[in-house]
Amino acid sequence: MDKVGIKEIAEKSGVSLTTVSRYFNKPHLLSKKTKDKIQATIQELNYSQDNVARILVTGKSNLVGIIFPQLHLSFYTELLNQLIQYGEEKDYSFIVYTSRDTREEELAMIDRLKSYRVKGIVLLSHILSPSDIEKLDVPIISIERSGGNYCQINSDNYTGGKLAGEKLIEDGCEVLIHINNGYYENWPSFKRIVGFELAVRNMPHETIIQEDLTDPYSEIASKAMSAIVGTLLDKYTDKKIGVFCSNDDIANMLQRDCIRRGIKIPENIEIIGYDNSPVSDYAIYPITSIDQNIPLMAQIAINSLETYIAHENVVAATLIPKKTTL
Amino acid sequence: MDKVGIKEIAEKSGVSLTTVSRYFNKPHLLSKKTKDKIQATIQELNYSQDNVARILVTGKSNLVGIIFPQLHLSFYTELLNQLIQYGEEKDYSFIVYTSRDTREEELAMIDRLKSYRVKGIVLLSHILSPSDIEKLDVPIISIERSGGNYCQINSDNYTGGKLAGEKLIEDGCEVLIHINNGYYENWPSFKRIVGFELAVRNMPHETIIQEDLTDPYSEIASKAMSAIVGTLLDKYTDKKIGVFCSNDDIANMLQRDCIRRGIKIPENIEIIGYDNSPVSDYAIYPITSIDQNIPLMAQIAINSLETYIAHENVVAATLIPKKTTL
DNA sequence: TTGAAAGCGCTAACAG
DNA sequence: CTGTTAGCGCTTTCAA
Numbered sequence: 001m002d003k004v005g006i007k008e009i010a011e012k013s014g015v016s017l018t019t020v021s022r023y024f025n026k027p028h029l030l031s032k033k034t035k036d037k038i039q040a041t042i043q044e045l046n047y048s049q050d051n052v053a054r055i056l057v058t059g060k061s062n063l064v065g066i067i068f069p070q071l072h073l074s075f076y077t078e079l080l081n082q083l084i085q086y087g088e089e090k091d092y093s094f095i096v097y098t099s100r101d102t103r104e105e106e107l108a109m110i111d112r113l114k115s116y117r118v119k120g121i122v123l124l125s126h127i128l129s130p131s132d133i134e135k136l137d138v139p140i141i142s143i144e145r146s147g148g149n150y151c152q153i154n155s156d157n158y159t160g161g162k163l164a165g166e167k168l169i170e171d172g173c174e175v176l177i178h179i180n181n182g183y184y185e186n187w188p189s190f191k192r193i194v195g196f197e198l199a200v201r202n203m204p205h206e207t208i209i210q211e212d213l214t215d216p217y218s219e220i221a222s223k224a225m226s227a228i229v230g231t232l233l234d235k236y237t238d239k240k241i242g243v244f245c246s247n248d249d250i251a252n253m254l255q256r257d258c259i260r261r262g263i264k265i266p267e268n269i270e271i272i273g274y275d276n277s278p279v280s281d282y283a284i285y286p287i288t289s290i291d292q293n294i295p296l297m298a299q300i301a302i303n304s305l306e307t308y309i310a311h312e313n314v315v316a317a318t319l320i321p322k323k324t325t326l
Numbered sequence: 327m328d329k330v331g332i333k334e335i336a337e338k339s340g341v342s343l344t345t346v347s348r349y350f351n352k353p354h355l356l357s358k359k360t361k362d363k364i365q366a367t368i369q370e371l372n373y374s375q376d377n378v379a380r381i382l383v384t385g386k387s388n389l390v391g392i393i394f395p396q397l398h399l400s401f402y403t404e405l406l407n408q409l410i411q412y413g414e415e416k417d418y419s420f421i422v423y424t425s426r427d428t429r430e431e432e433l434a435m436i437d438r439l440k441s442y443r444v445k446g447i448v449l450l451s452h453i454l455s456p457s458d459i460e461k462l463d464v465p466i467i468s469i470e471r472s473g474g475n476y477c478q479i480n481s482d483n484y485t486g487g488k489l490a491g492e493k494l495i496e497d498g499c500e501v502l503i504h505i506n507n508g509y510y511e512n513w514p515s516f517k518r519i520v521g522f523e524l525a526v527r528n529m530p531h532e533t534i535i536q537e538d539l540t541d542p543y544s545e546i547a548s549k550a551m552s553a554i555v556g557t558l559l560d561k562y563t564d565k566k567i568g569v570f571c572s573n574d575d576i577a578n579m580l581q582r583d584c585i586r587r588g589i590k591i592p593e594n595i596e597i598i599g600y601d602n603s604p605v606s607d608y609a610i611y612p613i614t615s616i617d618q619n620i621p622l623m624a625q626i627a628i629n630s631l632e633t634y635i636a637h638e639n640v641v642a643a644t645l646i647p648k649k650t651t652l
Numbered sequence: 653t654t655g656a657a658a659g660c661g662c663t664a665a666c667a668g
Numbered sequence: 669c670t671g672t673t674a675g676c677g678c679t680t681t682c683a684a
Contacts, residue, residue, distance in 0.1 A: 003385075003661085005660095005661055005662080006661065006662065006663095007661075007662095015670075015671085016670070016671045016672080017661095017662080017663090017671085017672095018663080018664085018670070018671060018672080019669090019670060019671075020662095021662065021663055021664090022663095022669095022670085025663075025664095029669065029670085030669070030670085031669060031670090034669080034670085048437045048440055048441060049441050049661095049662090050441060050443070050660095050661055050662070051438075051441035051442050051443075052378055052381050052382050052387075052441075052442065052443050052660090052661080052662090053382055053660070053661035053662040053663085053676090054661080054662055054663075055378050055662095055676090056378050056379055056382050056660090056661085056662075056663095056676050056677065056678090057661085057662050057663045057664080057675080057676045058662090058663065058664090058676085059676075061378075063421075063442075070407075071403055071406060071407045071410075072403075072407070072604065077397055077398075077403050080397060080422075081396075081397040081398070081424070084397070084422060084423065084424050085424065088423070088424075088426075093421050093423070093438065093439075093442065094421065094422055095389075095419050095420065095421055095422075096406075096410060096420055096421075096422050097410065097414070097419070098407070098410050098411065098414075100414075111374045112377075112419065113419075114374055115374060115375050115376060115377035115378075116377050116378065116389070116419065117376070117377075117378050216608070217604040217605075217607070217608050222608070253608075256608070256609075256610050259585065259610050260610060260611075278398065278543040279543075281543070282542070282543050282548070282579070282582070283582075284582050284585050284586060284610060285586075329677085331676095331677055331678080332677065332678065332679095333677075333678095341654080341655090342654070342655045342656080343655085343656090343677090343678080343679090344654070344655055344656080344679080344680085345653090345654060345655075346678095347678065347679055347680085348653095348654085348679095351679075351680095355653065355654085356653070356654085357653060357654095360653080360654085375677095375678090376676095376677055376678070378676090378677080378678090379660090379676070379677035379678040379679085380677080380678055380679075381660095381678095382660050382661065382662090382676090382677080382678075382679095383659080383660045383677085383678050383679045383680080384660085384678090384679065384680095385660075653684105654683105654684080655682100655683085655684080656681105656682090656683085656684100657680100657681090657682090657683105658679105658680085658681085658682105659678100659679090659680090659681105660676105660677105660678090660679090660680105661676105662675100662676090663674105663675090663676090664673100664674090664675090664676105665672105665673090665674090665675105666671105666672085666673085666674105667670105667671085667672080667673100668669105668670085668671080668672095
């Protein structure tokens with residue numbers, strides 16, 4: 001079963017290689033008659049194109065790499081979903097990786113993507129430093145990162161945090177809590193905390209950082225959440241507690257723990273999440289969530305990549321909307 | 327910024343192209359001295375390999391395609407997760423698609439994967455018929471399908487359904503219900519129903535098919551589930567109801583509806599899911615679930631692909647474990 | 653232990 | 669509108 005190539009179909013149709021190539025790439029240059037002949041042969045031999053050869057010669061592919069920290073967070077799953085769907089329209093294909101632990105492994109991963117000549121990489125992982133990323137000679141679209149001089153898409157974390165705080169106060173919460181699984185001050189998501197703390201600065205409030213919550217679908221996260229809820233209840237008996245969680249999965253975990261304990265939602269504890277991923281709508285009691293507009297994020301990611309490519313010869317810096325904030 | 331290739335590093339190291347190529351592919355044939363020289367130059371020029379050219383000439387890639395029906399079901403997400411992680415060890419990269427609506431679109435999708443010279447395709451979508459699949463000239467590993475003459479991995483649905491029924495009876499349920507989002511009799515998952523119905527044949531039982539449950543994270547599914555629970559409660563007041571759901575997400579949705587209504591779990595309704603995906607462990611009340619052993623499935627999928635490839639010259643039929651049942 | 657030369661399957665000038 | 673020619677960056681005989 002030898003691969004049938006452009007050559008065979010050229011011979012069978014009595015035309016040259018070039019003409020067949022043009023059938024695919026510049027069909028408007030061919031006469032109807034030739035086109036028909038070629039099409040017939042293609043059908044007959046059941047030919048399908050070889051993208052690998054095409055990529056090699058043009059130097060351009062429609063492959064895009066994505067590196068997620070993990071796939072368990074519903075924000076990531078949903079973003080992947082949206083990227084695949086939107087990418088499909090534009091004929092992009094995605095190579096998906098989940099991040100490794102070390103900087104070296106991650107750089108190797110990116111090298112692997114480059115070796116497939118990906119058009120660009122959507123980066124959600126947080127392992128590399130901005131300067132690492134700037135050195136890479138592939139277009140990078142980073143999501144929820146900031147600091148470096150490359151294309152970045154973020155939601156307006158500051159306003160998000162602020163809105164959450166204000167809403168909880170408005171709803172009569174007497175103590176305001178933020179639960180987060182960890183941050184660095186140069187991450188955009190740090191601003192969720194800043195915004196929230198600003199909003200609640202005149203009220204009793206507390207920020208709880210617990211790294212064990214990072215993978216919400218783990219025993220360790222469940223235990224950590226349970227401990228947090230226990231402490232909060234002891235400390236703030238008889239007060240209405242308002243909790244802003246750094247993502248929807250954590251919010252969901254919190255709600256779960258409250259329900260198990262028979263705590264009334266939202267009478268005793270009111271919860272707000274971040275992301276507006278599907279999990280927030282389909283919790284036992286749908287959870288209010290700060291919207292990241294995941295579908296739009298996916299679209300902007302793809303579109304930025306196209307802008308990137310379109311202007312790669314020009315001094316890119318001036319043309320690409322480097323920082324997009326939703 | 328021209329791409330540095332094998333050629334540049336050959337010149338700089340004072341050796342031939344071939345030698346540099348061998349540095350990567352048959353290093354044992356080179357003298358230590360040459361190797362060192364080449365390595366130094368590689369570092370110096372920051373060279374990285376070009377897989378595209380390599381694939382073109384060898385005809386073999388480490389790309390694997392995956393086609394999911396959708397990404398919302400936790401079984402799919404978790405399988406993807408496991409495939410990526412296990413594949414990483416073996417240096418495979420995955421191109422991920424979600425399925426389209428029609429047979430033609432799906433065939434086009436597969437053609438697209440072929441055009442990237444994927445080593446094989448892991449197929450979870452159910453659109454194509456077994457004979458469609460047999461005609462494809464790419465190795466296909468199908469999961470939860472049966473009927474055709476190609477590599478298939480299934481869990482033992484029959485026993486799974488049976489176990490679920492038996493467990494519910496053992497736990498004192500008086501009415502046995504199966505909730506499913508739809509099936510064809512030639513799908514392996516149909517056997518879940520058969521096994522379950524066998525187990526409960528001497529008890530009052532009922533099988534509910536509701537296609538609206540297919541995407542559990544949709545308004546329409548929530549409504550459908552709510553309607554089902556309402557009907558069940560009306561019909562079987564005061565009886566302990568045992569429900570076997572066709573997947574964990576449906577089970578989770580059911581639990582959610584019950585909790586909202588204040589129904590006691592498991593006193594009034596007892597739930598069993600299928601898949602043993604993370605969602606079953608992290609429901610409000612962890613849900614008993616029939617294990618599909620997703621990590622093992624991922625491993626077998628990859629390994630089957632390797633077996634496939636290794637023996638592609640031989641009459642494959644006799645060598646490949648066509649049907650694997652977990 | 654190394655090199656020269658011939659492609660892999662396709663596209664892109666350039667020339668009719 | 670169509671064909672000729674020269675590669676893309678690499679691997680692989682074959683020969684030294």
